[in-house]
Amino acid sequence: MKLTREEVNDIALESRLLLTEKELDGAVKYINNFLDILDSFRELDLTNVEPFSFAEAIECPLREDKVIAFKDTEAILHESEHVDGSYFKVPRIMEE
Amino acid sequence: MELYELDLYDASNGIKEKKFSPAELFESCRKRIDSCEDNIHAFITRTDDKAPVIENPEGILAGVPTVLKDNLCTKGIRTTAASKILGNWKPPYDASAWKYLREAGAVLMGKVNMDEFAMGNTCGNSAFGPTHNPNDISRVPGGSSGGSAAAVSAGYVPFALGSDTGGSIRQPASYCGVYGMKPTYGMVSRYGLISYGSSLDQIGPFARTIRDLQLVMSVIARYDPMDSSCFREKHYDFSHSEDVSIKGKRIALVKEFQNFTLDTPIAEAMKKTKKILEDNGAVITEVSLPIVSKYAVACYYALAMSEAHTNLERYDGVRLGYTVKDAAGIKEMFERVRSYGFGSEVKSRIIAGTCLTEPSRCEEYYVAATKVRTLIAQEFKRAFGECDFILQPVTPSLPHKIGEENEDAMKGYETDLYTLPVNLAGLPGLSFFTGYDDASKLPVGLQLIGPRWSDPDILNTGVILERHLGSPKIANGGVK
Numbered sequence: 001m002k003l004t005r006e007e008v009n010d011i012a013l014e015s016r017l018l019l020t021e022k023e024l025d026g027a028v029k030y031i032n033n034f035l036d037i038l039d040s041f042r043e044l045d046l047t048n049v050e051p052f053s054f055a056e057a058i059e060c061p062l063r064e065d066k067v068i069a070f071k072d073t074e075a076i077l078h079e080s081e082h083v084d085g086s087y088f089k090v091p092r093i094m095e096e
Numbered sequence: 097m098e099l100y101e102l103d104l105y106d107a108s109n110g111i112k113e114k115k116f117s118p119a120e121l122f123e124s125c126r127k128r129i130d131s132c133e134d135n136i137h138a139f140i141t142r143t144d145d146k147a148p149v150i151e152n153p154e155g156i157l158a159g160v161p162t163v164l165k166d167n168l169c170t171k172g173i174r175t176t177a178a179s180k181i182l183g184n185w186k187p188p189y190d191a192s193a194w195k196y197l198r199e200a201g202a203v204l205m206g207k208v209n210m211d212e213f214a215m216g217n218t219c220g221n222s223a224f225g226p227t228h229n230p231n232d233i234s235r236v237p238g239g240s241s242g243g244s245a246a247a248v249s250a251g252y253v254p255f256a257l258g259s260d261t262g263g264s265i266r267q268p269a270s271y272c273g274v275y276g277m278k279p280t281y282g283m284v285s286r287y288g289l290i291s292y293g294s295s296l297d298q299i300g301p302f303a304r305t306i307r308d309l310q311l312v313m314s315v316i317a318r319y320d321p322m323d324s325s326c327f328r329e330k331h332y333d334f335s336h337s338e339d340v341s342i343k344g345k346r347i348a349l350v351k352e353f354q355n356f357t358l359d360t361p362i363a364e365a366m367k368k369t370k371k372i373l374e375d376n377g378a379v380i381t382e383v384s385l386p387i388v389s390k391y392a393v394a395c396y397y398a399l400a401m402s403e404a405h406t407n408l409e410r411y412d413g414v415r416l417g418y419t420v421k422d423a424a425g426i427k428e429m430f431e432r433v434r435s436y437g438f439g440s441e442v443k444s445r446i447i448a449g450t451c452l453t454e455p456s457r458c459e460e461y462y463v464a465a466t467k468v469r470t471l472i473a474q475e476f477k478r479a480f481g482e483c484d485f486i487l488q489p490v491t492p493s494l495p496h497k498i499g500e501e502n503e504d505a506m507k508g509y510e511t512d513l514y515t516l517p518v519n520l521a522g523l524p525g526l527s528f529f530t531g532y533d534d535a536s537k538l539p540v541g542l543q544l545i546g547p548r549w550s551d552p553d554i555l556n557t558g559v560i561l562e563r564h565l566g567s568p569k570i571a572n573g574g575v576k
Contacts, residue, residue: 008447015405015450016412016430017443030444031451037394038452041464044391044471051466052473054281054295054325054522075172075188079416088414092425 002032099124101570104160104254104308105336111159118159118203122148125161125205129252135233135574136250138243140166140224141174141207148203155201156315163247165240165258166207167214168194168299169288173204177290178212178222181411181437183418191288192320193257193299200315205253208243212439213408214261214292216240217512218501219268221441226498230571231273231538235495238268241302245272248302251570255303255312259289261296262396263490263515266527266543269302270490273529273539273568275558276302277309280548281522282327285320293403296396296519305567306528306558307336313551332552338563340556343377347544348483351382352389353514359493361533365540369487369530372564383479383486385517387471392517395472398452398465399520404442405449411437473521480547485557489514490527490543494536514543524551526558529568539568 003011008028012019019027070076073086082089099121102110110116126144133139150159164170167177169187176182190198198204211221219242220226227242229235230250237246241258245268248256258265260278269276277300284299291297301312314334320326349370358366370380413419413433423429438446452461479486491511518525525545533540544561546554 003451008451011451011454012443012447013431015446016427016434017438017446018431018435019443023440023443026440027444027447031448034397034448035451035461038398038461038465040391040394041461041468044387044468046464046467046471049467049470051463052469052520070189072188076415079185079188080414081419081421082414090414090426091423091429095425095427 003028003035098128100128100251102254103305104303104311105305107160107254108157118148118150121159122161122203125253128250129205131575132230132250132252132573136228136230136246137225138208138227138246138250138252139206140176140178140209140243142205143173143207144205150201150203151198152201155199156311157197158201160202160255161205161253162197162202163205163208163244163253163256164194165210165244165256167210167259167290168257169290170194170204170207173207175207175290176223177214178210178224179437179439179442180223181418181433182416185416187288189288192285192322193316194288196316196318197257208247208256210243211240212442213290213404214240214259214264215404215441215445217263217267219243220498220501221439223439228498228574229272229495230573232536233574234497235538236271236498238271238495240264242268244302245269245274245276248272248274248304249568249571250573255301255308257299257301259297259299260519261293261400262519263512265300265302266490266515266525267512269527270539270541271495273532273541273571274302274304275306275309275529276300276527277313277551277555278518278525279313279317279551280524281519282325283317283332283524283549283551285323285326287320287322291407293400294407295403296400298519304570306555306562309558310334310336310555313555317551332549334552334555336559337556338559340559341377342373342557342560345378345485345557346381346483347373347378347485347487348381348383348479350389350486350488351384352386353488356492358489361494361540362489362492362542365530365542366487366489369542369561369565372561373487376560381483383482385475385479387468387475388517389513391468392472392520393513395465395468396512396516396520398461399469401445401449402453402462403449405446405453408438408442408446469520472517476517476521476523485544485546485554488543488545490541494533494538494540518545522548524548524554526554528558528561528565530565
């Protein structure tokens with residue numbers, strides 16, 4: 001299945017990426033080549049195959065779900081340029 | 097002999113026996129870096145301007161310098177993942193693997209170069225420019241952990257940490273002529289590793305001897321409650337012994353790989369290594385991996401890109417890194433930050449990952465890839481019922497010149513066929529040095545892989561291989 005320039009650009013926008021014309025050319029070629037390769041999966045019968053997981057209950061059990069406070073909040077906030085008190089501040093969210 | 101030439105074991109013992117001080121070792125490494133760094137460009141951030149602070153003077157690594165790939169978080173020290181988008185970010189916490197090294201007494205010389213967000217296999221896809229191979233500075237060091245491999249190869253430090261999502265430790269280790277270990281998924285905590293493909297990423301060491309890899313693994317392979325995929329209640333013995341045997345071990349070659357073309361030095365190294373293994377009592381066999389050889393590359397990239405697209409959603413300019421202050425709305429802010437901050441390879445992979453996981457395509461591509469991964473893991477499991485280890489190349493060719501990257505990205509990815517199936521199945525893999533090519537003088541590496549949790553056994557086999565093949569020399573780093 002080949003994707004058009006418009007479709008690739010729409011996907012880029014969904015990912016919050018604005019592409020230059022050159023980047024868009026590259027992305028169209030990249031994705032279409034890649035989808036061609038993925039079409040090879042059709043050669044396999046995957047009907048009764050489960051999706052992969054590291055389901056090794058004995059080896060990797062889930063840890064106890066326990067809250068551990070991270071004490072150095074100041075260090076986290078220090079790294080942002082959009083801070084108001086102990087909150088992150090973001091620009092307007094609602095669009096016209 | 098200069099102190100920087102010492103391997104980790106001898107450097108650590110020399111300090112304990114008071115043959116030299118940690119400050120003398122640090123200074124020797126610093127001078128070595130100063131003499132080569134203009135040629136190699138391994139560092140993103142150097143931290144060797146101050147005298148070393150040793151957290152644990154009694155620790156097993158007390159006073160030994162190291163470097164970290166710049167996707168491992170270091171508290172208060174800039175961590176970039178070789179991307180503009182992280183700006184001048186200083187993490188508020190340490191990656192667990194670095195914390196363990198620090199607590200064992202290791203000291204940090206700096207953070208080293210990589211392909212942006214670990215996406216690439218040349219170390220040229222970095223916002224900070226390319227790193228050069230210390231064995232021939234006109235060539236790539238491999239990637240994505242190219243800075244770590246180059247630093248160990250050039251004698252900057254006796255050991256380093258990198259990360260391996262599809263070969264990013266093993267391939268640069270091979271290209272630079274050092275040893276590199278990709279541990280079993282779950283063996284080393286990933287806490288504080290900047291995520292690329294979380295189900296594939298694994299942290300591991302580089303060193304110039306197998307004994308040194310064992311020493312580092314003995315420090316970093318431990319349960320960490322901060323990583324829920326980390327093993328627990330198991331102890332793995334990474335202690336070094338020369339008294340190891342591979343008598344009766346079944347070491348397999350992959351049937352399907354034998355039709356693929358290899359550069360002559362790599363094909364010769366395969367023959368030489370096979371004979372050494374046989375001479376030491378191993379039985380050489382053959383296993384068949386038809387699904388791995390045909391579908392692993394597509395499967396890997398489908399999953400890696402899908403995971404990357406979700407992992408990289410968090411970079412939006414709000415909490416850390418590069419940002420803009422005059423955006424009219426949040427959408428504009430996200431778009432401007434991400435469009436400027438990510439490089440083109442990363443953007444392409446994010447777009448591909450978004451495409452594969454969209455509801456209309458998810459079943460056909462992403463879910464299909466997770467099922468193919470199951471078949472790949474099952475195929476390896478069957479193979480390891482018939483053999484103890486698999487011997488195979490790391491790459492089909494020796495490192496190419498900088499700037500000669502394959503224009504068709506998919507062709508470039510195919511060279512990863514020997515490394516990335518190991519990550520799909522969560523297996524351990526050792527990239528080991530076999531010698532230098534007579535014509536090009538470049539190092540030639542091969543790879544030994546084993547079933548999950550066989551990391552200590554693989555390294556013990558590595559001890560025998562190193563004894564017969566020899567250890568690598570420190571590369572000249574472009575210094576005449």
